[in-house]
Amino acid sequence: MNPNDPSMIAGSSPHLKSGQTTSIIMRDVLIALVPATLASLYFFRLNAVFLILTTIISCVLAEYVANKVMKKPVTIGDYSAAVTGLLLAFNLPPSLPLWMAATGGVFAIIITKQLFGGLGMNFINPALAARAFLMASWPVAMTTWTKTAVDAATSATPLAIIKKGGEVVTDIPPAITNLFLGNVPGSLGETSALALLIGAVYLVVRRVITLEIPLTFIGTVALMTWILGGDSLFSGNFLYHVFAGGLILGAFYMATDYTTSPVSTAGKIIMGTGCGILTAVIRLYGGYPEGVCYSILLMNLAVPLIDKYTLPKSFGGGKIHA
Amino acid sequence: MNITEALKIFKGGVPVPHTKRTEECEVITMPVPKTLIFPMVQHLGAPCLPLIKKGDYVKVGQKIGDAESPMAVPVHSSVSGTVKDIRSILYAGGTDVMSVEIESDGLQVVHELVAPPVCTDKKEFLKAIRESGLVGLGGAGFPAAIKLSPPPDKPVDVLIINGAECEPFITSDYREMIDNPLRIIEGAEIIMNFTGIKNAFIGIESNKPKAIEKFCSLLAGNSAIRVVKLPSRYPQGGEKQLIYAITGRIVPAGKLPSEIGALVHNVSTTSFIAQYIKTGMPLIKKKVTVDGSAVREPKNLEVLIGTQLQDVFDFCGGFKEEPHKIIMGGPMMGVAQFSLTNTVVKQTNALLAFNKKDATMAAESVCIKCGKCVEACPMNLAPLFISGCVEKNQVSDTVQYGVNDCIECGCCSFVCPASRHLVQSIRYAKAELRKLAHKAKK
Numbered sequence A: 001m002n003p004n005d006p007s008m009i010a011g012s013s014p015h016l017k018s019g020q021t022t023s024i025i026m027r028d029v030l031i032a033l034v035p036a037t038l039a040s041l042y043f044f045r046l047n048a049v050f051l052i053l054t055t056i057i058s059c060v061l062a063e064y065v066a067n068k069v070m071k072k073p074v075t076i077g078d079y080s081a082a083v084t085g086l087l088l089a090f091n092l093p094p095s096l097p098l099w100m101a102a103t104g105g106v107f108a109i110i111i112t113k114q115l116f117g118g119l120g121m122n123f124i125n126p127a128l129a130a131r132a133f134l135m136a137s138w139p140v141a142m143t144t145w146t147k148t149a150v151d152a153a154t155s156a157t158p159l160a161i162i163k164k165g166g167e168v169v170t171d172i173p174p175a176i177t178n179l180f181l182g183n184v185p186g187s188l189g190e191t192s193a194l195a196l197l198i199g200a201v202y203l204v205v206r207r208v209i210t211l212e213i214p215l216t217f218i219g220t221v222a223l224m225t226w227i228l229g230g231d232s233l234f235s236g237n238f239l240y241h242v243f244a245g246g247l248i249l250g251a252f253y254m255a256t257d258y259t260t261s262p263v264s265t266a267g268k269i270i271m272g273t274g275c276g277i278l279t280a281v282i283r284l285y286g287g288y289p290e291g292v293c294y295s296i297l298l299m300n301l302a303v304p305l306i307d308k309y310t311l312p313k314s315f316g317g318g319k320i321h322a
Numbered sequence B: 001m002n003i004t005e006a007l008k009i010f011k012g013g014v015p016v017p018h019t020k021r022t023e024e025c026e027v028i029t030m031p032v033p034k035t036l037i038f039p040m041v042q043h044l045g046a047p048c049l050p051l052i053k054k055g056d057y058v059k060v061g062q063k064i065g066d067a068e069s070p071m072a073v074p075v076h077s078s079v080s081g082t083v084k085d086i087r088s089i090l091y092a093g094g095t096d097v098m099s100v101e102i103e104s105d106g107l108q109v110v111h112e113l114v115a116p117p118v119c120t121d122k123k124e125f126l127k128a129i130r131e132s133g134l135v136g137l138g139g140a141g142f143p144a145a146i147k148l149s150p151p152p153d154k155p156v157d158v159l160i161i162n163g164a165e166c167e168p169f170i171t172s173d174y175r176e177m178i179d180n181p182l183r184i185i186e187g188a189e190i191i192m193n194f195t196g197i198k199n200a201f202i203g204i205e206s207n208k209p210k211a212i213e214k215f216c217s218l219l220a221g222n223s224a225i226r227v228v229k230l231p232s233r234y235p236q237g238g239e240k241q242l243i244y245a246i247t248g249r250i251v252p253a254g255k256l257p258s259e260i261g262a263l264v265h266n267v268s269t270t271s272f273i274a275q276y277i278k279t280g281m282p283l284i285k286k287k288v289t290v291d292g293s294a295v296r297e298p299k300n301l302e303v304l305i306g307t308q309l310q311d312v313f314d315f316c317g318g319f320k321e322e323p324h325k326i327i328m329g330g331p332m333m334g335v336a337q338f339s340l341t342n343t344v345v346k347q348t349n350a351l352l353a354f355n356k357k358d359a360t361m362a363a364e365s366v367c368i369k370c371g372k373c374v375e376a377c378p379m380n381l382a383p384l385f386i387s388g389c390v391e392k393n394q395v396s397d398t399v400q401y402g403v404n405d406c407i408e409c410g411c412c413s414f415v416c417p418a419s420r421h422l423v424q425s426i427r428y429a430k431a432e433l434r435k436l437a438h439k440a441k442k
Helices: A021-034 A034-069 A080-088 A097-114 A127-135 A157-163 A176-181 A195-206 A210-226 A240-243 A245-256 A263-283 A292-309 B122-130 B172-180 B181-195 B207-217 B239-247 B267-279 B309-313 B372-374 B383-391 B395-401 B410-413 B422-441
Strands: B003-004 B028-029 B034-037 B063-066 B080-089 B097-105 B158-163 B199-205 B225-230 B264-267 B285-291 B299-304 B325-328 B334-335 B350-354
Touching: A021 A034, A021 A080, A021 A195, A034 A080, A034 A097, A034 A195, A080 A097, A080 A245, A097 A127, A097 B383, A157 A240, A157 B325, A176 A240, A195 A245, A210 A240, A210 A245, A210 A263, A240 A245, A245 A263, A263 A292, B063 B097, B063 B264, B080 B334, B122 B181, B122 B267, B122 B325, B158 B181, B158 B239, B158 B267, B172 B181, B172 B207, B172 B267, B172 B285, B181 B199, B181 B207, B181 B225, B181 B264, B181 B267, B199 B207, B199 B239, B207 B225, B225 B239, B225 B372, B239 B264, B264 B267, B285 B309, B299 B309, B309 B350, B372 B383, B372 B410, B383 B395, B383 B422, B395 B422, B410 B422
Parallel strands: B003 B225, B028 B299, B158 B199, B158 B264, B199 B225, B285 B350
Antiparallel strands: B034 B097, B080 B097, B285 B299, B325 B334, B325 B350
């Protein structure tokens, strides 16, 4: 070898890497969503198949087209668009017309992600933004819920049934075991708490997510609905609130989205608690039966501010003011 | 048993693969090479000026470079032979350094002035240490004599001997602990004797049980020097992390360990002090671990300072694969070399050569704000924000994110899933800030 050999790499230290990459992380999220995907296929059958395929294909295609139009490297290989697509499908009612779902996928990728600079630059969660967009555009289709599997008649979601002061719903709330397993009407991927929790364990074990956000989020909702959700104080059915609706999905898979959540432990606790308070307030006092989506979106907006004020003190240093 | 566990565990850090496969390789003395090159800066501080001229005959241990500045540390010849050339050479640090090329005659004639130093008080001791050419052998190269004489208003009450050796691959300190434990203890006692420090600790990571055992038995019943078993987590050997682990004290940002009454010396530094006081032979050789995927026969060597890297690798059977990265030091903090004509210097504790697969780093992609760098940073910084400022060319904003507290351990870049060049951007920011400060002074 000659001195000044161009094949010699003289980069900056460290010269060792952990081997973790963005696409491995995204792939882990997809793997973690497999149990919930299987559950949705079991409970909603063909509706689930078509909806999931539609949102994933529309998201990945939208990302590809956006990359090409903006003359940027194609980034579909990092799987982040696929993750957005799958999460979006999980947030939609099973009977939603497919063209609406596809519109949602395009909105998620083009408007909330690529127009702001792509992966790592979006300020709100793309899948949730798309859900909010669909909610505002086609409110009826977005709140038409089908019962699971055999009996495909329309129904109300468990949260709508127990909602006080909402429209009068005469259905009897399903048993808590059904809520936990997922045999209830609701968005595609949110119904089975069990399947979502299996995936969540995988994410924690693989160190993709930490527990600060999910635990504070769910804990705050449980606490507030227990205190304030019943006919008198401290009599709310908090287990129902934890397992019904999109709380488990939102807390483990959506609120923990890296780009739209704080980086420090303190910041994550604020994020989770904030999401929990907003969700409980919307569920108990707001116009909607469910509040997970909006609470996360609202907290997403606060993330830069949270990051700014929760930067840790350096080891041996004074408080850092950003 | 004379052993305690770490008092505190630093936050962050990463579990690096240890890869200490040269652990059992006994130290082999490398033969005297033909041509040696001595850079006039082998320490953190002002450069030395050559004291000899082309054509001069020099002997082993002869001082060939020195300067007036208190931060300068003299350079000695490690061979006897003729000065062939004095010229400026570009080193991997990115600076040109005046260097002396000596052709050895292989006779290793020792210089007349090499004699055990007379040390009756602290002043003479510090002068002797300066004359020995000693710098901190752990890697940074801070002048040892300066470190041994903290300002009088900062009383130091604890001496810490750093045997953590937390960098992957390197086992040169480990070999010193296994081969010369008595010398290390003697060195610690000499330091304690001259500085008046009453308490000393030797900190060793738990992945070196034999070294821990050795010191435990040698120090049994010794109440002044105690052994501390440290968790094997990188960067446990970082000065601030080590002091925290052993004493629970935190070095304030921008201050030296003396601020909180601590003095830290590496095991090899301590061992050298004992040897020097006995023989008077200045710092002319180093224990060096040679390893990496491109090296045919990984070894632990005793190498004369000034030996060219090519000679060292040749002695280890050459390369079994074409090397694409040569690192002086460990893989986490070592400096990649661009030329094999560069030489072993005082701080060199390892030379690693990696094949193409191990040398190639993944391409950088965008930051996804995962926060793993924040979690990993042992200094509790947020590297992603510092790097963000640098990318936007807002270098002065990095100060508020604590850029100057960064110890460049590399944990952030190690964990980054997007392969962001976090440490590099921090180094860039520090350099730019120094330039700005320099300009402001003018």
